[in-house]
Amino acid sequence: MLLVCGTAPLKELPLTEGEAGLDGDILRVGGAGIPCTQGTAALVSAACKTLDYLGQPAPRVLLVGDDGTGKGSRQLYERLIEDLPRLAPRVVVLHYMLPVMGLMRRVSESASKAPRRPFMIADAAAMYAAKAAGIAREFDLFTPDLSELAFLADPQATHPAYVSRHLFESDSTRIPEMVAAAYANGSAARTLVVKGATDHIAQEGRILDTLSEPDIPALEAIGGTGDTISGMVGALVHAGYDEVTAARVAVRANRTAGLYAGATPATRIRQVIEALPRVFADHLDGWVRQAQIERAERSAP
Amino acid sequence: MFFKSGKKNGFEGGGLVLFESVEEAMSGERALKAGEFETRLVAPPPELRRGCDLALEINLVEKPAVERALQEREVPFLDILPIRGDAELLQVVKVTDFGEALMVKAGNMKLTFDKASGVVLNISGGGCPDIPYLHAEMLAKPLEQAPRPKAIGRTLCALMLDRAWEQSLEIRKNGNG
Numbered sequence: 001m002l003l004v005c006g007t008a009p010l011k012e013l014p015l016t017e018g019e020a021g022l023d024g025d026i027l028r029v030g031g032a033g034i035p036c037t038q039g040t041a042a043l044v045s046a047a048c049k050t051l052d053y054l055g056q057p058a059p060r061v062l063l064v065g066d067d068g069t070g071k072g073s074r075q076l077y078e079r080l081i082e083d084l085p086r087l088a089p090r091v092v093v094l095h096y097m098l099p100v101m102g103l104m105r106r107v108s109e110s111a112s113k114a115p116r117r118p119f120m121i122a123d124a125a126a127m128y129a130a131k132a133a134g135i136a137r138e139f140d141l142f143t144p145d146l147s148e149l150a151f152l153a154d155p156q157a158t159h160p161a162y163v164s165r166h167l168f169e170s171d172s173t174r175i176p177e178m179v180a181a182a183y184a185n186g187s188a189a190r191t192l193v194v195k196g197a198t199d200h201i202a203q204e205g206r207i208l209d210t211l212s213e214p215d216i217p218a219l220e221a222i223g224g225t226g227d228t229i230s231g232m233v234g235a236l237v238h239a240g241y242d243e244v245t246a247a248r249v250a251v252r253a254n255r256t257a258g259l260y261a262g263a264t265p266a267t268r269i270r271q272v273i274e275a276l277p278r279v280f281a282d283h284l285d286g287w288v289r290q291a292q293i294e295r296a297e298r299s300a301p
Numbered sequence: 302m303f304f305k306s307g308k309k310n311g312f313e314g315g316g317l318v319l320f321e322s323v324e325e326a327m328s329g330e331r332a333l334k335a336g337e338f339e340t341r342l343v344a345p346p347p348e349l350r351r352g353c354d355l356a357l358e359i360n361l362v363e364k365p366a367v368e369r370a371l372q373e374r375e376v377p378f379l380d381i382l383p384i385r386g387d388a389e390l391l392q393v394v395k396v397t398d399f400g401e402a403l404m405v406k407a408g409n410m411k412l413t414f415d416k417a418s419g420v421v422l423n424i425s426g427g428g429c430p431d432i433p434y435l436h437a438e439m440l441a442k443p444l445e446q447a448p449r450p451k452a453i454g455r456t457l458c459a460l461m462l463d464r465a466w467e468q469s470l471e472i473r474k475n476g477n478g
Contacts, residue, residue: 009434038425039433068366068431068455069337096430098456099362100339101313124428125362125458132315145426147409156386158315159362160409161457164387168408220397221404221413223425223436265402265413266422 006040006095013065038223046231094126224269316361
């Protein structure tokens with residue numbers, strides 16, 4: 001099971017659990033309809049498209065309304081603390097939720113009580129909470145953008161709004177240095193997928209791949225283009241790909257979907273997501289072959 | 302160090318509200334508890350101590366909402382600070398020109414607007430739960446008519462979005478947008 005956990009901008013949405021499905025640009029979960037916009041809805045929608053293309057079951061979702069009060073987020077944390085061992089998902093993606101350090105620690109402890117600890121992915125404020133709580137190393141994969149990488153590289157910061165100025169002002173040429181700092185201070189998951197003008201994939205402190213083509217600068221402006229990468233990585237790992245192959249495919253697919261959608265700064269994320277099946281049909285096999293060849297070369301003595 | 306880190310069942314919020322007097326700190330606690338914020342009275346570490354020797358620990362991420370709650374209940378406070386790390390919020394703003402649109406980036410938040418109309422085209426970045434809500438409230442509205450992020454948002458991500466919104470308005474006012 002791929003379990004995606006997050007919040008939706010619907011104040012009245014109770015904690016809702018169910019299989020996700022797309023109905024046009026509406027995400028359906030347990031009888032609730034959520035517009036496919038920036039945030040966890042975009043992440044789940046991209047995961048749905050990916051798993052559907054691969055002929056895999058749809059993702060299971062734990063979604064709750066929260067407009068920032070944290071009430072919904074706390075219900076979500078409590079449910080995870082109580083139910084993760086029973087649910088025993090293969091992959092968990094933690095996403096938009098109020099960062100609460102103590103509760104995130106307990107979620108990670110709960111994950112370890114499952115028969116087999118799930119592959120743990122954190123993005124958005126779930127990643128902030130994991131880093132601030134000092135448990136980043138318990139996670140398998142983070143998907144920061146450049147400003148969030150600066151946050152991971154700053155050993156003291158508990159939120160990206162309090163990052164040291166010199167780190168925030170760093171440009172993409174300093175990504176290797178910031179990746180090294182994030183691993184050195186224990187603030188990185190085992191694998192990092194750094195999203196930006198040039199995407200970087202790092203594992204255990206080493207940058208394994210960079211990608212900057214096709215170059216679609218408008219993607220940075222479109223709300224949800226980071227969420228879609230996290231959704232695709234989660235789906236691909238769940239489908240059996242190793243995390244580096246999954247990351248390589250996801251960042252390529254995101255860029256190519258932007259190209260196919262003719263992305264401009266006014267494009268909506270649902271237009272990018274709609275392009276994904278065509279992107280997979282055209283490129284998935286080739287990208288997977290290429291990633292596997294490079295993986296074999298990397299592991300050769 | 303006074304603050305316990307990693308305490309399993311204790312509240313650990315990462316932020317401190319400093320007060321001039323013990324009475325104000327007690328009033329602050331009542332105001333925040335009434336607003337259903339998680340908080341506790343603590344002694345601030347010496348390096349952060351200003352005013353009295355009682356402070357409130359809060360979830361730093363909720364700084365804008367805590368400020369608003371204290372102001373609404375007319376509880377004076379000296380400052381809200383992170384317990385560790387840089388005490389200053391990021392002030393740096395970066396601007397990217399897409400031709401017909403400008404993207405203004407503050408911290409982890411990016412706001413993109415149409416140069417001709419001033420309409421908000423997209424909001425990206427961030428991770429706190431009020432961001433998708435603010436995205437829905439502000440999208441497709443002119444900057445001047447969109448709700449102010451700081452007024453309806455509650456988190457540090459909303460505060461960064463507020464910076465981007467303020468700077469976007471400034472750019473428009475100066476005729477550069």
